[in-house]
Amino acid sequence: MITLSEDGRxxxxxxxxxxxxxxxxxxxxxxxxxxxxxxxxxxxGALIPQKPSPAGAVVNADSASVTNGSxxxxxxxxxxxxxxxxxxxxxxxxTGAELLSEQRAHFWWPGARQFVSAGNxxxxxxxxxxxxxxxRLYGLGQHTHGRLDQKGLVLDxxxxxxxxxxxxxxxxxxxxxxxxxxxxxRVELADNxxxxxxxxxxQIDYWITTGENPAAILSHYADATGHAPxxxxxxxxxxxxxxxxxxxxxxxxxxxxxxxxxxxxxVIVADFFxxxxxxxxxxxxxxxxxxxxxxxxxxxxGVKLMISVWPTVSPLSxxxxxxxxxxxxxxxxxxxxxxxxxxxxxxxxxxxxAFYDATDxxxxxxxxxxxxxxxxxxxxxxxxxDGCEPEIQPGHPQNLRFHLxxxxxxxxxxxMKHAQAFHEGMLAAGDDEIVLLARSAWAGSQRYxxxxxxxxxxxxxxxxxxxxKAGLNVAVSGIPWWTTDIGGFHGGDPESPQYxxxxxRWFQYGVFCPLLxxxxxxxxxxxxxxxxxxxxxxxxxxxxxxFELIExxxxxxxxxxxxxxxxxxxxxxxxxxxxRPLFVDFPEDDAAWETDDEFLLGPDVLVAxxxxxxxxxxxxxxxxxxxxxDVATGQRHAGGTRLRADxxxxxxPVFLREGADVPLRL
Numbered sequence: 001m002i003t004l005s006e007d008g009r010x011x012x013x014x015x016x017x018x019x020x021x022x023x024x025x026x027x028x029x030x031x032x033x034x035x036x037x038x039x040x041x042x043x044x045g046a047l048i049p050q051k052p053s054p055a056g057a058v059v060n061a062d063s064a065s066v067t068n069g070s071x072x073x074x075x076x077x078x079x080x081x082x083x084x085x086x087x088x089x090x091x092x093x094x095t096g097a098e099l100l101s102e103q104r105a106h107f108w109w110p111g112a113r114q115f116v117s118a119g120n121x122x123x124x125x126x127x128x129x130x131x132x133x134x135x136r137l138y139g140l141g142q143h144t145h146g147r148l149d150q151k152g153l154v155l156d157x158x159x160x161x162x163x164x165x166x167x168x169x170x171x172x173x174x175x176x177x178x179x180x181x182x183x184x185x186r187v188e189l190a191d192n193x194x195x196x197x198x199x200x201x202x203q204i205d206y207w208i209t210t211g212e213n214p215a216a217i218l219s220h221y222a223d224a225t226g227h228a229p230x231x232x233x234x235x236x237x238x239x240x241x242x243x244x245x246x247x248x249x250x251x252x253x254x255x256x257x258x259x260x261x262x263x264x265x266x267v268i269v270a271d272f273f274x275x276x277x278x279x280x281x282x283x284x285x286x287x288x289x290x291x292x293x294x295x296x297x298x299x300x301x302g303v304k305l306m307i308s309v310w311p312t313v314s315p316l317s318x319x320x321x322x323x324x325x326x327x328x329x330x331x332x333x334x335x336x337x338x339x340x341x342x343x344x345x346x347x348x349x350x351x352x353x354a355f356y357d358a359t360d361x362x363x364x365x366x367x368x369x370x371x372x373x374x375x376x377x378x379x380x381x382x383x384x385x386d387g388c389e390p391e392i393q394p395g396h397p398q399n400l401r402f403h404l405x406x407x408x409x410x411x412x413x414x415x416m417k418h419a420q421a422f423h424e425g426m427l428a429a430g431d432d433e434i435v436l437l438a439r440s441a442w443a444g445s446q447r448y449x450x451x452x453x454x455x456x457x458x459x460x461x462x463x464x465x466x467x468x469k470a471g472l473n474v475a476v477s478g479i480p481w482w483t484t485d486i487g488g489f490h491g492g493d494p495e496s497p498q499y500x501x502x503x504x505r506w507f508q509y510g511v512f513c514p515l516l517x518x519x520x521x522x523x524x525x526x527x528x529x530x531x532x533x534x535x536x537x538x539x540x541x542x543x544x545x546x547f548e549l550i551e552x553x554x555x556x557x558x559x560x561x562x563x564x565x566x567x568x569x570x571x572x573x574x575x576x577x578x579x580r581p582l583f584v585d586f587p588e589d590d591a592a593w594e595t596d597d598e599f600l601l602g603p604d605v606l607v608a609x610x611x612x613x614x615x616x617x618x619x620x621x622x623x624x625x626x627x628x629x630d631v632a633t634g635q636r637h638a639g640g641t642r643l644r645a646d647x648x649x650x651x652x653p654v655f656l657r658e659g660a661d662v663p664l665r666l
Contacts (some may be wrong), residue, residue, distance in 0.1 A: 222575020
């Protein structure tokens with residue numbers, strides 16, 4: 001049976017126990033939900049309400065269509081060996097060209113959708129679509145596999161350190177697709193079909209959009225999941241961090257040294273173990289005796305203090321008894337609510353710790369009240385949301401129980417809800433300059449001011465190469481604020497000439513990332529615990545020759561900042577990320593879709609980072625549609641050409657679109 005809503009815009013198809021709903025959801029976009037017996041409106045997801053758009057539906061006896069601008073969904077009731085089965089196709093309204101089609105798994109059973117019950121309304125859900133020869137797929141968050149085009153991969157839909165699950169895809173066929181389900185599962189992008197799987201959920205929910213180009217698709221996606229706030233001007237500068245500054249005086253000495261050397265510095269970080277106990281969310285007065293004086297001195301230097309705030313709560317914390325009693329901690333299906341090992345201050349061995357429940361509004365309010373009292377009211381304004389996957393050990397999200405539902409169903413949205421706590425708290429405090437450095441994210445995290453970084457990565461050339469592609473896929477996934485630990489996190493010897501070369505090249509790349517941040521656990525490293533600090537990791541820590549080149553990069557960033565801020569406004573208003581693959585601006589150039597080791601920063605700056613040790617030149621592709629000017633030489637080159645650019649250790653190939661006014665040359 002096919003029915004039409006009273007407003008003539010939404011179609012519902014009922015076949016036996018399955019209900020399928022297709023409705024407009026933003027310009028040129030449709031939302032599809034499928035459930036058992038009914039459609040649930042209280043299932044968590046990323047989509048936000050949309051203003052009604054001009055749309056209409058047509059219903060026939062065994063078919064229907066819903067048209068919303070450039071996108072039309074066509075649903076047909078197919079006669080099969082096991083009865084009638086609904087199948088949906090999405091086409092361009094003007095030409096009828098197919099964008100994406102659901103695909104039956106088998107001529108007998110199952111169809112395009114499958115629900116395998118686990119009881120109590122939950123089940124394993126599958127949704128299948130056709131595969132298309134030559135299709136390229138981008139997005140899906142951040143991964144360490146080193147690929148830009150995701151076609152042919154199988155990816156887990158689960159949050160892990162350095163593996164960020166954002167279930168949005170952009171296709172070169174001209175559509176964007178969001179799997180609007182925060183459940184743990186996987187996506188299979190095979191040659192014989194695409195399959196999305198939720199291990200345990202209550203209904204299928206996906207959103208699809210189209211547009212005249214990739215930029216339009218990304219704008220629609222931002223409209224559907226929320227636009228990022230405007231990035232504050234100070235956040236475009238340089239952020240200094242190391243594994244841990246152990247005291248107030250040590251941190252201030254570093255900030256003073258940047259001032260003494262005349263080096264630009266916007267943010268400095270007080271990392272973990274600055275607290276009394278994990279989950280107290282306050283400074284240890286033995287190491288940080290006067291936070292107000294510290295933040296005041298930093299403000300005089302033009303520097304913001306960033307505080308590392310973990311979502312974990314030790315049983316030693318002063319807040320643990322109340323949070324446990326009031327039900328503010330993440331629960332478990334079996335066993336006590338402890339989810340990871342931790343060696344806390346005042347305890348010589350690892351002990352189990354809990355996580356606060358970021359999906360619970362009362363828990364979000366509780367943590368913000370502590371953060372405001374102990375940090376914000378003492379002058380801190382910038383937050384580092386570390387370990388916010390959440391970092392459970394062992395990784396069994398199915399054993400967790402959240403305020404919003406079972407762990408297997410809602411686990412992936414934890415980092416988004418965690419960011420929401422700080423966004424809401426800052427706004428309530430009258431502060432709209434919200435920057436949250438987060439180690440994980442989900443669809444919609446950008447609307448809360450989440451800035452993603454690529455997690456605890458290796459200090460290797462291979463890792464650097466992977467960052468370029470990871471950052472571009474993050475941009476396509478709707479997160480415009482992104483960065484890496486310059487030099488990688490896990491190690492790196494400041495005395496090594498080989499590592500110093502990598503550090504210089506990583507800085508040159510980092511200058512053109514949306515955020516510029518130095519961080520890492522440098523050698524000599526020690527065992528995990530409150531005594532750890534890591535080796536030196538300041539701009540001058542890598543020898544005079546490297547420092548001269550690092551300073552050169554910092555000066556380049558300063559010249560770039562006004563242009564970058566303009567691109568951040570575009571991201572805020574239009575949803576187009578500042579750092580992006582070439583195909584976003586040059587979709588008609590087939591080579592732009594295949595280029596995965598270059599990127600654009602805004603429409604005018606093309607960057608080709610040096611990604612291998614010891615090289616003195618690299619090939620650069622200049623996309624068709626504009627001429628390009630080499631920043632290093634001033635030489636003009638036609639678009640659609642490949643050239644070999646010189647890459648002495650002092651140079652990263654950067655090209656300006658002809659006619660662009662970006663003051664990058666010395």
